[in-house]
Amino acid sequence: MKFKNPMLVVSDMEKSKKFYKDVLGLRVILDFGANITLTGGLCLQTRESYEEFIEVSNDDIKFAGNDFEIYFEESKVGEFDKFIDKLESMKDIKYVHKSKEHSWGQRVVRIYDPDYHIIEIGEDMKNVCKRFADSGMNKEEIAVRMDVPVKFVNNLLK
Structure with a gap:
């Protein structure tokens, strides 16, 4: 399979x-x-x-269930902020929520597509790690902040 x-x-x-x-x-x-x-x-x-x-009939297909999402990541450094700016400039975007930072440091935004399927766009975890390192945090501090092993941080910062 x-x-x-x-x-x-x-x-x-x-x-x-x-x-x-x-x-x-x-x-x-x-x-x-x-x-x-x-x-x-x-x-x-x-x-x-x-x-x-x-x-099935038309009545059996339901939209806007808020029980499923398609996930995308913005993988280039600095592109997440540009993407958020792009969304803000678009008139017809329907938000689940605007950009927010999760407890582990990843920034995400969730929007609806035209049929109210949830689309999540997140910051690549490597970029989250890099952002923390650029702010002066060491690898151990990053691991604590992200709630991940130091080995994971080391792999992301290679």
Whole structure:
């Protein structure tokens, strides 16, 4: 058994394609009309076709469950702040919450896509470590702050 791709059911394929391209920079790599695959492996399926596949009516497909999220990381140093600025400049972004820092030091933002699927964008953990090191913390202090072993910090700072 091999996991392949996550798939989200969407009510408007064009609107969803535009959101994932404009907000997250994903591109369509396969387009079958009712189903597309985006860079990174995320797939989108039209609501109508999915209803047929699983043999249910329109009322049986629910959005906005707040019980699942797709997670992305901004991996380049300094890019998380630029991404937050980009979101702030976009008029139609619906936030679960704006940028916040978790107890282990990682900054994240959670937004909704057009169908209210939760999208989390986090700061890469290597960048969290680097940010703490740049602030003057030593490896042991970083490990305590992040609640991880020093070995993990050493690997991230290589």
